Amino acid sequence: MKKQMIISVMSKDRPGIIASITGAIYKLEGDVSDLNQSVLCNYLNMILSVSFNENVNKEDLIAEISHIKTECKFEVSIKEIDQGGEKIPPPEETYIMTVHGPNRTGLVYGISQFCADHTINILDLATTLKGNRFSMVLQLDLQNCPSPIETVQSALEDYSEQSGQTITMQHNDIFQVTNEVTLH
Amino acid sequence: MLRSDQILATVEMIQKENLDVRTVTMGINLLDCRAESLEKTCKNIKKRIHHFAGNFVATCDKMSRKFGIPVVNKRISVTPIAFVGAGLKKSDFIAIAETLDQAATDVGVDILGGFSAQLEKGMTETDREFIDSIPEAISRTEKICASVNIATTQKGINMDALAMMGTTVKDLAEKTADSGGFGAAKFVVFCNQPGDNPFMAGAIHGLEEADAVLNVGVSGPGVIARSLERLIKRHPMPGSLKLDELAEEIKQTTFRVTRCGELIGRAVSGALKVEFGVVDLSLAPTPTVGDSVGELFKILGVDAVGAPGSTAILAMLNDAVKKGGVFASKNVGGLSGAFIPVMEDAVLAEAVGNGSLCLEKLEAMTCVCSVGLDMVPIPGDTDAKTISAIIADEMALGMVNAKTTAARLIPVPGKKAGELVSFGGLFGASPIMEVRNSGQSSRFIDWGGRMPAPIHSFRN
Incomplete structure (x- = not known):
């Protein structure tokens, strides 16, 4: 054992x-x-x-x-x-969110709070600051999110407008199929 | 997790560059719908379409929302109706067209194709009745598209059927004169028509196919254009970028675009439990600015579409698209390549207007594109035999080069070369193309019979 x-x-x-x-x-x-x-x-x-x-x-x-x-x-x-050592694949409802815009305080907090409000789990998060441009890429698990995807997308549009950031959210599979040779 | 640059490149492709799945087309076999009476046959056809496609549109929309990629059209293709209706008369075929139209409306699809016949060698009495029914059937219905295959590399060209095509096209345009001859935009004549093409107006569910199958058509000339522009911008020094590198960029971008189609196709097929057929990767333009195949000619180095070099560019483009697509999908089929439909492409239409693109050059370009003379508006007074002869030239290109070619010509009633015709939406608008040497080919068309298949068809 x-x-x-x-x-x-x-x-x-x-x-x-x-x-x-x-x-x-x-x-x-x-x-x-x-x-x-x-x-x-x-x-x-x-x-x-x-x-x-x-x-x-x-x-x-x-x-x-x-x-x-x-x-x-x-x-x-x-x-x-307790868990075994094998790699757990991302859940089926995994999405990738990208956020771009001018840098200011509270950006990571704002987006992570948005995710928390929708019961979205952040699996991975990476940020880059170039000059005054801040960008963030998040891998999200939506399997426990109670709202349908279109509701989340429209809430995200509102949030994007109000925060002045360009935010997109696409299914993880799209990124995999367009960037990897093997199609699972 | 994927690299950030890969993620950002993919986001660009979807959000800003008009990436979409142009169509998911469900092919449905209707052969066994034939019953003892016309009424019962129509009832069976309706039942079959409802059975397979009842949830089709809702499922496509669901997958489109899940993946965030628009599925622009949901379509159905059926077994060529001339086979389904063997022995029927003209009026019966019109009734079937109306049934199909009703069924297409019931299940909510945009278009239904397969009001078709395969006449590459000989014609039966049914086939003649069927061809006679086309103008009325199409002008009476809203969603039905018709196509006829009159030539193959194996069998040659059926010149009797060819002679009937000019008249059919003219009748169609005249019956729909109040909409600029729009009926002719829903009828296409083929050489080597594929049985799994998801694009309209030429989609059919071939006799070789299973009961139901899903074929996906992906497009994306805008995505290719933007990726080429980015590559060129990164190489500002003259001589630092060669044509093969541009071809490679097209190939790689095509791979990504095709993969999105494969993903959606598999998801819809899994949800509906209908076999997934092929992905047809065709650069199909739309009249939207930035979604043009014509624009690619300018990016790749000719300042006017139709200028010397245009055919060579199209040859490279078509090949690179096929190479990228073939590697991306388990099964590639249909037409797969580049379309040059004049009315549907704002840059091509503009080239017609300013005189840089003429019918003869367009014909030369169709030797190396994936379809043919597509959505070409010609003067309304072009006679039927000249139209048949234009189609004959296009068929000969397909026959000899062992490729699919097609002709979708629209003789716009009451309009002359240079005047504008507009169908709106995805069908677009264009100035009318001049047809030179009109009325000079009637003796050729009058021969009838068959044009023999080329020597290289005898490979057995």
Whole structure:
């Protein structure tokens, strides 16, 4: 029986961080099934999904990571989960939302509140700031959204007008079929 | 998650560049609707269409909303009616056309095609009755489109049927003179007509097909135009961009466009439990600005459509579109290529108006496009034999080149070359094209009989 853990690590970025962290996992015979990392303002944040043998626990992993020689301390948090390690495909009602417009405060809050109001779960979110132009791409799960898609689309149009941002929302499958060779 | 640049490129394509699924067409077999009486036959036809297409429009609309891609037309094609009505008379065929029109209205589709006959070799008595019925059947109905296949590469050209085509086109235009001869826009003559084409007026449900099938027609000349413009803008230095790179861009963009059609087609087919047939990727223009095939000629380097080089550009365009489409879809069929329907394309119509595009050049261009002389308005006083002879030239191109060609000519009653005709909506408007050497071909048409198939048809 394997034990599944979600590990989150934040630290100042430097060459070799990923090698250090995955090295510590390797020493405990952990198997990395998924990893996501990004760097913002020279700070690296990484989230990993790893399976270990049953006898390995959170403390062992924290101890192993604390042995890594580094200038900036790692901030680590670990959760044990029940789910298996296999990749869960996005739900059928997955949509991609894009938001563009002049930068101002409250943009991420506004759109995430819109999603919350419609019981839309944000699966992924990426933002870019170029000059004063802010753009945001969100992957959304609408399967628990109580309203039909046309109601959400029209509410989104109203929100887009009122916020001064150009907002579009299209089904995830469109992006997949137009950008990937394999058609599922 | 996908890369942001891929996402943004796709959003551009859908939101700003007129990407749509031009048509989802349901093909329905009517062969076994034939009964002992005309009344019972009509009843069976209605029942069959209601059975298969009852939820068709609602399902297309639902999928269109789900994916956020407009499905512009919902259409039906049926088994060529001359087969369904073997042994019937002219008035019976008119009654069937009215039944089909009623059934199309009942299920809410935009157009129904398949009021058709296959006459590439010989004609039966039924076929003659059927052809006689076309002008009245089409002028009495609203949603029915007619087509006749009079030639194939295998069998040659049926010159007796060809002679009847000129008269049929003239009658159709004259019977609908109050709308500028609009009836002729709903009738098309083919060589090598495909049985799975979802586009009108030439859609039929071929004899080789299953009971019901869904074919999807995707378009998007606007999407191709904008992607080419972006590529050209990224290469401002002269000589830094070559023609093969432009062809590659067309191919890749076509791939994306076709994929959207494949997605919608599979979704509708899954929901209706009707077999998914083919995706027909055809650059079909609409009169909307920015949704023109003619515009692509200018982007690719000729300043006037019809100028030397136009045929070569169209050859490349047609080929690149086919290559992108073939890879994107499990089954590509129908016409798949570039359409050059004069009235439906604002830039082509403009070229007719300013004299850069003449009928002879248009004919040359149809050697390398995917259909033929499409939506071409000609003077109302063009005689029937000259019309048959124009069609004969177009049929010969298809026959010898082993490709589909078609002619949809509209002799606009009471109007002369250069005058404007407008049908409105997707059918568009154009100045009338001059027909040179009118009245010089009657002895040729009078021979009748058959034009033999070309030598390369004997591959057996």
